Amino acid sequence: MTASTATPRRVVGMLPRSARDLLLLVGSGVPALDAALRARYPAALLVIASPWKEHRPDSATLAVRADPRHLPMPAGRFDVVLTDSMMADHPVPDDVVREVARVLRPGGAFALVVPDDGTADRPRTAAVVRLLVGNGFRVPLIARERRQVPLSFLCAVAYRER
Numbered sequence: 001m002t003a004s005t006a007t008p009r010r011v012v013g014m015l016p017r018s019a020r021d022l023l024l025l026v027g028s029g030v031p032a033l034d035a036a037l038r039a040r041y042p043a044a045l046l047v048i049a050s051p052w053k054e055h056r057p058d059s060a061t062l063a064v065r066a067d068p069r070h071l072p073m074p075a076g077r078f079d080v081v082l083t084d085s086m087m088a089d090h091p092v093p094d095d096v097v098r099e100v101a102r103v104l105r106p107g108g109a110f111a112l113v114v115p116d117d118g119t120a121d122r123p124r125t126a127a128v129v130r131l132l133v134g135n136g137f138r139v140p141l142i143a144r145e146r147r148q149v150p151l152s153f154l155c156a157v158a159y160r161e162r
Contacts, residue, residue, distance in 0.1 A: 012111070013040075014157045015080055015082075019044055022045050022047065024048075025048045026049050026081060051066060080109050080110075083113065084112075107160065110157070110158045115153055128142070137161065
């Protein structure tokens with residue numbers, strides 16, 4: 001496993017296998033992450049919503065250019081939502097998490113990867129957990145992975161409760 005694919009495989013591996021039919025990838029387009037999602041959920045439609053990148057969709061992928069604070073999707077529609085590093089680029093991550101909670105079905109899984117320099121271990125982890133819990137998520141799983149020195153990443157899976 002290369003450094004560039006370690007985190008996507010790990011995060012997708014942390015997700016439940018129970019996704020029914022619709023996955024949302026917000027602000028990414030990392031080929032390794034797309035491939036890992038497609039391998040775990042081969043029958044699901046993957047929707048990629050990104051304000052930055054153009055995507056080349058295939059028959060099982062729909063690409064939508066969208067602001068992650070205002071996703072053009074109906075409420076409660078997605079089984080799994082995943083973000084990779086997008087939260088660090090957004091000035092108000094609370095707005096993004098609130099919007100993810102809106103489009104995620106009750107009981108659905110939200111996986112996020114947050115870049116971290118590793119110097120503020122507990123404060124960063126606590127801030128991510130507070131952000132998720134404050135927006136109606138239960139957070140049973142949070143892990144840290146080093147991708148390249150000095151960068152490390154917080155990987156969390158949360159479930160929408162309300």
